[in-house]
Amino acid sequence: MNKEASDWSKYWGQASALGIGGATVPASFYTSQEQFDAEREKIFRKVWLMAGREAEVPEPGSFVRIPIPPLDTEAVIVRGKDGTVRAFYNACPHRGVALVRECHGKTGLFVCPYHAWSFATDGKLMGLPGAEDFPHVDKATTGLTPIHLDIWNGFYFLNFGEQPEQTLLEFLGEFATSFGDMPFENYPHVIEIAQDIEANWKTLTDASNEGYHVNALHKESLGAMMTTRENPLNNFYDPIFSGPHVSSTTQANPDWRPDAPVVLFAYAAAAYKVQPGLAKQEDHTHGQATFAEHPMVNRVGLPAFSVETTQIFPFSVLQMLTNRYIWFQYWPAGPNRTRAATRLYGPAAPANYRQAFAEAHMIAYSRDIMTEDTIVTQMQQAGLNSGGVKDVVLGEHEYMLRYTHEAVLGFTEG
Template sequence: MNTHTPTFARVGRNEVAWLGTGPVPTGPYYDPAWFELEREAVFRRSWLQVGHVCELPERGSFIRREVEVLKASVLIVRGRDDTIRAFHNVCTHRGTQLVEAEAGRQATFSCPYHMWTFGQDGSLLSAPDFEQFHIGKAECALPGVAVEVVAGLIFIHLGEPASTARDWLGPLAETLDRMPVARATTFSEYVYEIDANWKLTYDNFQENYHLRFIHPAAARPVCSNDNPFGYPTAYGFHGPHRTQRIWDNPNMPAPHPVQAIAFEKAGRCAAEDGLLGSTTVKDYIALFPNFFLFGSPVQHFSHTVMPIAADKSRGVIRLYWIGEDETPSERFAREYVMATARDVHSEDRSVIERGQRGLASGALKHIHFQDQEALCRHLFNTVTEMVETYRAELAVKREFA
C-alpha cells in the first residue's frame, strides 16, 4: 500500500490525486454480499481496537467484547501474573458462552451448563466426571485470541496476524504513545446504534465538507478568515491508516464564561501538565479499519464504529481522562464536554441514516468524493483492495479444489 505524508497550507487536488478522482460504486455501502466479503477480508485480517487498559485495573479484572461482524464474543482478562490475555468466550465442552457480564473481577470462569471451570490464563481447572472424557485438560483450554496493548489501547486480532499490532501501526504507534490516551485512567462513554453501513457512518466523521451545513454552531468559532469552512490543513496516509490536521484558528473567539471553566478544567483532566498544547489544533488519527482518535486536549476522544450488518452499526465514543474527578467543577467539566460531543453527534445521525436509505434504494450506481473527502476515498480504496485480494484467493482455492 502507498504511504504519503504531504503537509501543506490547504489540502488541494495535487496532493490527493494519487487516490483517484473517479466515481465510487454504491454497492459496498449496502450490499449484503459485499458485507460478507468484508467479514473475512477486512475484519478477520485486521487488528481491532476494543478497549483500554484502564478497564483492567487489577488482577482478575475482565471485560467482554462482542464482535458481531465476526460472530465472536471475546473475554479479555488481566491474569494473576499481571499479563493481559484474550480468549473466545466459549466453553470447550459444548460451546456455551461462559460470561454474560460486560465487565467484572473473577478468580475463575465457570460454564453455567456443566460447570467446567477455567482459570484466568484460560486453562481448564476442573470439570465434573472429567475422567469419563477421552481427552486431557490441557487440550480443553479456552481458545486464545491475539491481544496487544499499544498506548493503553487494547487491540485484538481474530485471525492469524502477520505482525504485531505495534508493527502494524508503524510510526503512528509512537504518536499514540505521546498522547494522553496512553496515560488515561478512566473515561466517559456514549454508545449508540445506527441504521447505516459502517463505512458510511465512519465517513461522516472523517470529512469536514459537511461542517458548515450540519454543525454551524460548532463550526463558527473554529473557522478563520483563512479557512472559513474548517477544512483540514494537512493529510497523512500511512499504509491502511490516515491522519489529518483539522484546523488552527489562532483568533478563536473567547468562550462564554461557563464554557471557559468547563474547557479549562476538562483540558487539565484530559492531559498532564505540559501536554496540553494548543487547544485550537486538533490531530485526527484514523486506524484501519474502524477506529479514530481525536487529539484535542479539551476533547480527547475516540470513536469506534463496529459493523453489525450491511445496514446497521454500533458506535462507541469515549472521552479519556487522567485521574478521577475530585471536585464538583471537574465533574461538571467532564459532563459538559460529553454533552457537547453528544449534541454535535445528534446532528449527524439523521443525515447518515438518510444517506443509507438513499443508497439502499438502488437509485444511484455511483457516488462522488471531492478533494476534501480524501480520507473517505482512502478508506474505500483500502477496503476494496483487501476484498479483491480475498476474492482472488478464493478463486485460486476453487481452481485447485
C-alpha cells in the same frame, strides 16, 4: 514545520496532489451484503482490530466481555495471575455456552453456568464435575479458545486470523513509532456513549474524517467554533499516512469566544475544542504531558489548533484535542448497521461541582454533535439503499475518506 507561515492553506491536503483516486465510489460499497461479506472475511477476520485499553483490566483476574459485531461473536479479555493480558472466545469448550455474562469483573476462575466446567484466567480447564465420564478430555490440552491479542501504547488489539499475517507493529507501520509515546495514559477518565446506528460503518468513518460538513450540518453546534473566513469549509491540514492508516490536523477559530461565563467555565475545564489559552484557566493536566505538546499533533504549528484526527484502520478514529481525546469505534454489524462506541477520555474525574458541571456540559454537547452525525448518516444510508444514487462523489479535500476506501478495496478486491 513552519510556525512563521501565514498562508496556512498550503498545508491543506488534496487528493490529486497526494495521488489518491476514488473521486467516486459505487453506492453498493455502503449497501451490499456481498461487500460486507468480503470485508468480514478479508478485513475484520484478518487485520488487527483496535478494541480497548489495557487499563480496563488493571489487576490479575480483572476481565471485560466485549461484543465483536462483525464476526457475530464475543471476546473475554482477562489479565492472568502472571500479569499477562489474554483474549478468549466467550464459548465453553464443553457444549459451547457463553460462559461469561458480566460486562466486567474480577475472578480467579471462570465457571460455566451450564455444567460447571471451570477455567483459570489463562484459559486452562481446571475442573469438570464427573471427570471420570470424560476420559477422552485431556485437561492439559483443553481450555478456552484463544484470540490473538497484542498491546500498543496501552491499547489492546485483537486478531481473529488463525495466524496473523502481520505483527501489530507491522500493521501500524510508521505510526507505531511516531505515535508510540502519545500520552494516552494521562487521560484515564473515560465516559462511553454506545449507539446502534442504522448505517454502514463507512458512512461513520467518512463523517469523522472530513470537515466539509461542519459549517452545514454542525452550523449551530460547531460552525462558529471551527470555521474561519480563510478556511470556511474546514479543510484538514498536513495529511500523513502509514499503511492503511491516516492522520490530519484541524484548526479552531481563534476569534471564537464562548458567549457566557458559564460556558467559558465549561469549555475551559473540559478543554474541549478550544484554544490552549482558554484551557489554561483551569489546570486539569496535573502537570502531565498533553497532546498539544506531542510532535505528531499539530505538526505544522497552527496557531489555533483544535483536533488531530487519526484513523486507525479499519474502524477506529482517534481525535486528540489539546487536553482530552475521543475514540470513536464504529463496529460493523451488517451492511446497514453499526454498533458505535464513543469514548470521551479526560485527565481525571471531576473534583468539584464546577468541574462536574463542565463535564456534564461537555458530554451533552458531544452528544448533540454526535446525534447530528448519526441522524445524517442514517439519512444517507436510506438514500443509498433507495437505489436513487449510483455513485457517491468525493471532493479533493475529502482525501481521508478516499484513502480509507482505497485501503478497504485493496483488501476486498485484492
